[in-house]
Amino acid sequence: MAVTDELLVKTCKNMIKTILFCLESATKGTIYRIGSTPDLQAVRITSGIRVEGAEEIRWGLPSDSDYNFPGKSWEQYKDMPGRVLEAMGWCVEKQKSWTADNPHEDVRSVGKQLRGEIEDFHHMEPVLVRKMDLYGESASAIEYPNDWQGSPIWQDTDYVVAAVIKIHFIPHSIKRDDRSTLVIRELSRSLGTELLTLHFRENLYRAQKDFVRQRLHSCEILAHELRNAFIKFGFIFSAVNALVGVLREEWEARLREIAPEKEWKDSILKKLNALLRERMETQAIGSRCETAARTLLADQEELASVSILPSQAEQWIRNKLHSRWSRLLADCPAWESDRAEIESLLERLSQAIRLGTKKEIISRLTGLPEEIREQWPRLVYSHFTGDQAQLLGEVIKLLNHPQMPLHHRHQFAKAFRSFKALAEVVPEVEERANRIILSLRYGSPTEALTSQLLDAQPISEESAERVKRDGESLSLSE
Numbered sequence: 001m002a003v004t005d006e007l008l009v010k011t012c013k014n015m016i017k018t019i020l021f022c023l024e025s026a027t028k029g030t031i032y033r034i035g036s037t038p039d040l041q042a043v044r045i046t047s048g049i050r051v052e053g054a055e056e057i058r059w060g061l062p063s064d065s066d067y068n069f070p071g072k073s074w075e076q077y078k079d080m081p082g083r084v085l086e087a088m089g090w091c092v093e094k095q096k097s098w099t100a101d102n103p104h105e106d107v108r109s110v111g112k113q114l115r116g117e118i119e120d121f122h123h124m125e126p127v128l129v130r131k132m133d134l135y136g137e138s139a140s141a142i143e144y145p146n147d148w149q150g151s152p153i154w155q156d157t158d159y160v161v162a163a164v165i166k167i168h169f170i171p172h173s174i175k176r177d178d179r180s181t182l183v184i185r186e187l188s189r190s191l192g193t194e195l196l197t198l199h200f201r202e203n204l205y206r207a208q209k210d211f212v213r214q215r216l217h218s219c220e221i222l223a224h225e226l227r228n229a230f231i232k233f234g235f236i237f238s239a240v241n242a243l244v245g246v247l248r249e250e251w252e253a254r255l256r257e258i259a260p261e262k263e264w265k266d267s268i269l270k271k272l273n274a275l276l277r278e279r280m281e282t283q284a285i286g287s288r289c290e291t292a293a294r295t296l297l298a299d300q301e302e303l304a305s306v307s308i309l310p311s312q313a314e315q316w317i318r319n320k321l322h323s324r325w326s327r328l329l330a331d332c333p334a335w336e337s338d339r340a341e342i343e344s345l346l347e348r349l350s351q352a353i354r355l356g357t358k359k360e361i362i363s364r365l366t367g368l369p370e371e372i373r374e375q376w377p378r379l380v381y382s383h384f385t386g387d388q389a390q391l392l393g394e395v396i397k398l399l400n401h402p403q404m405p406l407h408h409r410h411q412f413a414k415a416f417r418s419f420k421a422l423a424e425v426v427p428e429v430e431e432r433a434n435r436i437i438l439s440l441r442y443g444s445p446t447e448a449l450t451s452q453l454l455d456a457q458p459i460s461e462e463s464a465e466r467v468k469r470d471g472e473s474l475s476l477s478e
Contacts, residue, residue: 007198008033009046015165015191016048017057022187023180025173026050028120031191032067032164034092038145042088042164043071080148091126092161093153097185098124099176120168123181125188127163129196134160162195219441226433233426240384240392240419243412245307247395248380250406252356258364259355265313268349269304272321273297275342279334289332296324309383313353322346357381369403386427392420 016029028049035041044067048057061068067088078089087098087108100106100122109119131139142160144152154160165188167180174180256264276297283290299320303313325342329335335342355361357377365373375398382391398404399413406412 007202008195011191011194011198012045012163013048013059015187015194016046019165019167019184019187020048020050020057021055022183023167023169025170025180026167027170028168030166032071032088032166034161034163035071037160038074038143040074040092040145040161041071042067042073042077042092044068045163074145078145078148087124087166088164091124091164093147095126095128095154095157095159095161097126097181099174099181101175121171121174122166122168123174123184125165125167125181125184126161127165127188127192127195128159129162129192130158131160132158133196134162134199162192165191216441219437223437226430226437230426230430233422236419236422236426237384237386240416240423243415243419244380244382244384244395247376247406247412248356249307251376251380254365254405255356255361259361262355262361263348263352264355265349265352266304268345268352269300272300272342272345272349275335275338275345276300279332279338282334283332289328289334292324292328292332296321296328299324309381310353310357314350317346317350317353321349368405369401372398372401372404386423389420389423392416392423396420 012031016031019029020026028047030047031045033043033045035043044061044065046059047061048059050056051058066072072088074092077086078093079085085108087100090096090098090108098108100109100119103109103119103121106119131142135142142154144154147153165184167184169180252264256262276293280290280293280297283293299316303316303321308316325346329339329342362373362377368376375394379391379395379398382388384391396413396416399406399409399416
């Protein structure tokens with residue numbers, strides 16, 4: 001039976017105290033726990049001795065008992081031919097009491113008689129528990145221990161032995177089936193019921209702990225998966241910024257048309273690339289200088305091919321181009337003669353990446369309405385994040401302007417509407433998911449959690465419908 005040691009000892013002490021106070025001739029009480037089948041390990045739990053002349057009980061276990069922890073297994077105390085018989089074996093196997101009302105002739109205390117000891121007058125009572133109460137439907141699957149003849153015990157009874165009570169008496173104050181033994185028998189049933197209750201309580205406690213542990217584990221898994229899912233939803237703004245980059249390229253292309261005299265990013269990078277290639281051809285293939293030049297060339301070609309914000313381009317130039325050019329000029333003399341030109345080009349490149357925001361150039365776009373000239377650069381030179389989702393509405397408004405000179409502007413607008421709907425839905429879903437996870441993690445009552453789910457407002461139908469409608473037409477090639 002699953003009962004914690006502390007509760008078991010407390011329960012056994014209460015039972016011994018009750019018996020000793022009820023029976024004036026009782027002097028000592030001991031309770032043994034009988035373990036699970038098939039071992040039936042018998043272990044002394046506690047002993048109590050009445051203090052003579054006082055309403056007090058002294059507790060403790062004798063130091064030299066075979067039944068002190070770890071006790072004796074069924075194979076060690078059961079009846080066997082040639083073995084000294086023990087009252088414990090009788091009580092467990094037969095599920096019947098044993099009364100030693102004449103210890104001098106007690107066939108089950110021969111061990112003490114052989115050692116020159118005389119057993120006390122005592123009564124031993126098995127504590128029975130119904131199999132069905134303890135095991136339920138699995139009672140039929142119990143593995144019963146065998147007697148000395150190899151036959152399973154307890155098959156023909158409805159009970160198992162959970163414990164054995166042993167009560168010592170003043171000499172000649174006890175007889176078989178007298179009032180004292182009947183009282184002990186009745187109290188043993190009470191102990192059986194209490195042990196069964198404690199067993200169920202312990203199992204419930206363990207089940208609750210397992211449930212809490214599993215619930216927390218499930219919450220961690222769910223939170224981890226949701227966290228990963230919401231991280232992946234970050235693609236929304238990556239895609240938004242990529243589309244905004246296309247609009248930015250369109251904007252800068254129009255500015256290049258009206259200001260061809262300006263030195264733009266592409267032309268400067270072409271000159272830097274040409275300087276690299278010209279000197280790189282003189283370096284041995286695989287040499288340190290050739291490798292460094294090739295890496296720098298790849299960085300410059302990548303910068304020319306991407307559309308990024310001026311602040312990002314500035315970091316690229318500072319962290320990649322300036323540092324790599326500085327190392328190349330320091331380690332490779334082949335480019336030393338071009339140092340002044342290279343440094344000048346890098347300085348002009350830092351200025352060229354901001355030409356798209358220069359008002360003196362923008363003012364030349366006289367063919368565009370004022371609101372487009374003001375909104376287009378402001379929006380395409382913004383970085384879109386979850387905190388700036390409202391800007392998506394302004395982008396959509398700009399694309400829907402009848403004088404917006406952009407091919408496929410309707411397809412762009414559809415794409416941005418879908419992204420806007422997703423951007424509005426995801427935080428709402430994340431907040432609701434976090435609320436439910438916290439409810440599960442901290443054990444909110446089922447009714448409260450159910451109420452949260454039932455009372456929660458559905459995801460905006462307008463947003464959901466817009467995602468469904470516009471998601472069918474995201475292709476920009478239409």
